[in-house]
Amino acid sequence: MENVLEVKNLSKKYDNFALKNISFSLPEGMIMGFIGENGAGKTTTIKAILDIIKSYSGEIKIFGLDNRTCDKKIKEDIGVVLDDMFFPEILTPHDINSAMQGIYKNWDSKLFYNYLIEFSLLSNKPIKTFSKGMRKKLEIITALAHHPKLLLLDEPTSGLDPVARAEVLEIFQSVLEKENCSILLSSHITADLEHIADYITFINDGEILLAKTTNELLEKYGIVKCTEKEFQTIEKKDYLKYRKLKYAYEVLVEDKNAFKAKYDIAIVDKITLDDLMVIMIKGEEE
Amino acid sequence: MIGFIKKDLAMIKSNFKLMGILLVVYVAMGLLGEMDISFILPFMSVMIMISTFSYDHYNNWDAYSITLPNGRKNSVKAKYIATIFMILFVAFITLLMAFLISYARTKTINYEQILVTMLGTIFGTLLVLTFMYPIIYKFGVEKARIGIFLIVFGVVILGGFLSRYVDLSVIGKALSFLENYWFILLIIISVMMVYGSYKISAKIFSKKEF
CATH class of the missing domain: 3.40.50.300 (P-loop containing nucleotide triphosphate hydrolases)
Known part of the structure; x- marks a missing residue:
């Protein structure tokens, strides 16, 4: 092509x-x-x-x-x-x-x-x-x-x-x-x-x-919603960016299935482009 | 390029009514033997064309025109061609009316005087175009209006100064050998100044960013 x-x-x-x-x-x-x-x-x-x-x-x-x-x-x-x-x-x-x-x-x-x-x-x-x-x-x-x-x-x-x-x-x-x-x-x-x-x-x-x-973005990427305690367990190499909200953390991961397999965190959502934009711009890396 | 010319002419069609009214006023004043205002119509046509720059600017046409095939070059060329077309078309109509008025009033037509007046008017309008367009392309219509005011003001001051302190008859005598060629000379000067003006405008527009 x-x-x-x-x-x-x-x-x-x-x-x-x-x-x-x-x-x-x-x-x-x-x-x-x-x-x-x-x-x-x-x-x-x-x-x-x-x-x-x-x-x-x-x-x-x-x-x-x-x-x-x-x-x-x-x-x-x-x-x-x-x-x-x-x-x-x-x-x-x-x-x-x-x-x-x-x-x-x-x-x-x-x-x-x-x-x-x-x-x-x-x-x-x-x-x-x-x-x-x-x-x-x-x-x-x-x-x-x-x-x-x-x-x-x-x-x-x-x-x-x-x-x-x-x-x-x-x-x-x-x-x-x-x-x-x-x-x-x-x-x-x-x-x-x-x-x-x-x-x-x-x-x-x-x-x-x-x-x-x-497809890759919407199917593979994911947003993890977790507590601060859960966030502390995630290795830096396993996420791209995170946002600290009032009561929770939002974490952007590149491969949500791989993440689910590795971590025992219940909420791993599909990502929307809006989510992606917000977390990429407002989020922190470490 | 035809498309760009069509667009400019379409933009001024709403002014045709005004031009029609002016033509009627001109004919009425001519028939009543009042002052000759034949110069107004061609000048108005340039002013109307200048108003198209405002619409272009206000509606971001200039940036869009660059996205069209050969847009940078053709939009400038079209503006000059549309203006010249307008000037000549309006001058031609005015000329016909002038002949009719002359015939209606005196049963004869003073061809020479009418032609000289109209040629002088065309030259004057082309002079306005020559100076105005590059300034508009460089600074925009608003600043160009101030610019043209300063130019006219400067020319008047200079003219006043020269007529007072310099014996202009010397220049007149020195150029007397051109007396029989003034018509050709006027055309050559007009073509040269409009072409020069176009080249400057085209160069300015070729470098513009929006």
Whole structure:
């Protein structure tokens, strides 16, 4: 399986923040969830991939091509949703269609209008009359309507209600099946990613803390809930991080089955991505 | 690039009504023999195009445009082409109206005077574009407005100073040999300054981060 996106040693320094040697790769036809708290570096990484920010070090390859020297060729096949709204709000979806026809070689007007109907968006209404959720849907539709091979989505479901979120996620999955598209999806709403992502890459304070398959994380990792006395019995090498709560300890373990076999501690739960984020960020190592 | 031009022109369509009203006012004033305001319409077209920068900035279009094929280059090029198209289109309509007004009032058409006025107007609007656009790309619309005010203020002060202390007729006499070529000269200068302005804007935008 070839990688459609390869990021190697990406570093970028700001006055109060830095991306530090970010490396990860996204295989063809897969969805990668890119998670991390606000300000962790998700948007900066996506902006570097898209060449929206410059003067960074490291190497970024998309479809095997350098993202800076093969800009036009690459971007014909990328669909993008950015965190902030990006269409001038005096335009209508019809205007967007007309403009995109002249921008993308593969722009599919029929597909665009089908999506508009599916999402109940009126083509002749200015975007300023749309709710935040409707605007986000329009952005997603626009990202999909030129049959991209790679989708780079920065918080695409933020601002959407649960029904719209489910619709959008279904569309992402169906696009993946029909078009063999790959997706890098950053999101705070980690529950969405648990359902659709094949890989999870976790970034914190400009560094990649973890990059695993979703199955490995959700099936193998676990959270041990124990008393202080029980915690004292656990060897350091058998856990990754722990959190001291008011009346108990939460301990992150890499292999919950191996842990259960070794220790006689009753509660070893399956982990959610939310749990993982909290304990990785707030937890201590020793 | 056509797509970027279409997007810019779509953004100004809501201003067509205002332009229509201005055209009616212009024709009415012309027919009544009041002052000639033919210069207003082309200038307005540039001002309206400048307002598209505000929408782009407010809605983060600039960052998004970079994610589109050849976005860094084409979005700047499109802005210049759309503006020039607007100026020429509006100038053409105004010119036709000027001919009609002239004929309605005097039963003759003073082609030369009307053409000279309109060419001067086009040159003036292109001059605004030439200075404004690179400043907008560098500093944004808000700061550019202050910048253009300072430029105009500086030009007025300089003009006042020169007319008072320098004998400008000397320059006029020195350049008198160009008298028969002013039309071609105006076109060459216009093309050169707009092209130079575009190159500067493109360079500024190629390095921008969002």
